[in-house]
Structure formats: structure tokens, C-alpha cells
Amino acid sequence: MRGGAIPLLAWATLLVILMAANWIWTGDSVQVGSFALAAGLVYALAAWLVAWDRQALKTGPPPPDDEPEAVSEASLAAVLVGLSIACIGFGLVWAGFLIYFGAGVLALALGRLVLELRAELAARDALKSNDAMQEPPR
Numbered sequence: 001m002r003g004g005a006i007p008l009l010a011w012a013t014l015l016v017i018l019m020a021a022n023w024i025w026t027g028d029s030v031q032v033g034s035f036a037l038a039a040g041l042v043y044a045l046a047a048w049l050v051a052w053d054r055q056a057l058k059t060g061p062p063p064p065d066d067e068p069e070a071v072s073e074a075s076l077a078a079v080l081v082g083l084s085i086a087c088i089g090f091g092l093v094w095a096g097f098l099i100y101f102g103a104g105v106l107a108l109a110l111g112r113l114v115l116e117l118r119a120e121l122a123a124r125d126a127l128k129s130n131d132a133m134q135e136p137p138r
Contacts (some may be wrong), residue, residue, distance in 0.1 A: 005056035008046035015039040068127050072121045077116050080109035 019035030022028075049056040084106035091098030 002055045003057070003059050005049040006059070007120040008042055008049065012039045012042035012046065015042065038083045068124055070124050072116070072120065075116060076112075077109050077113035080105060081113065084109055 001103045015035055019032060019070060022033045022035060048054075055062070084102045087098050087102030087105065089102075091100075091102055
């Protein structure tokens, strides 16, 4: 992801500034420690992104890509995943039945999501092979 570490670095720096202000204002070690932990974790995540891909610190648009990109119009599985997670959340508050129902729907939705992703990969591979067959020799 191009430039993905920049917002994380800004967020962690803001947390450090707020930690210093809180330290001066209250002097409470628990609050300062929680700010320090949050800032450290966000800095660590930004460092992991930079170590994973150097593009995480570069600004601007990504370079153009000639590979076809699959864009889905609708996904029933994504909707069901969201609804099942909401159902599990409601079940934590009101009724245990909703937890089990939500977990079952989540399992079915994740299975459907795997099928959708496999179909997307197959369509992209078919498009690549079709483009490769129609491309004139150089």
C-alpha cells in the first residue's frame, strides 16, 4: 500500500504529544503508560508496514498496473458476514441463541465468501489467458 504508514506515523506522533500534555497536566502514571503503550503499538505497526513494503512511506499515486482488476457489483457473503457479526454482538447483550445463530450464519457466509473469491480468481485468470491468446507476437 503506497503511503500507508504516513497516517499511522502522524497518529502515533499525535498520541505522543497528547501523552506529554497529559503527563504535565495530571502526572498519573497509569494514563501516561496507556498513552505510551498506544503510541508504541502504532509506531510498531507503522514500522512493520515499512519493513513489509518500502512503498508505505512514498506519497503520490501508485504506478499503473496492466493486470486486470476484478470489481464485484454485489456480494451476498459480505452482507451476511456483517449481519452475522451484528447478530453475535446483539447476542452478547440479550440472548445466547443469537450468538449461536450468528456463528452459524457467519460460518456459512465465510464459506460463500471463499466460493466468491475462487470464482473471482478464475474469472481473472480466464481473462488473462484470453488476453494472452489475442496479443500479437512482438
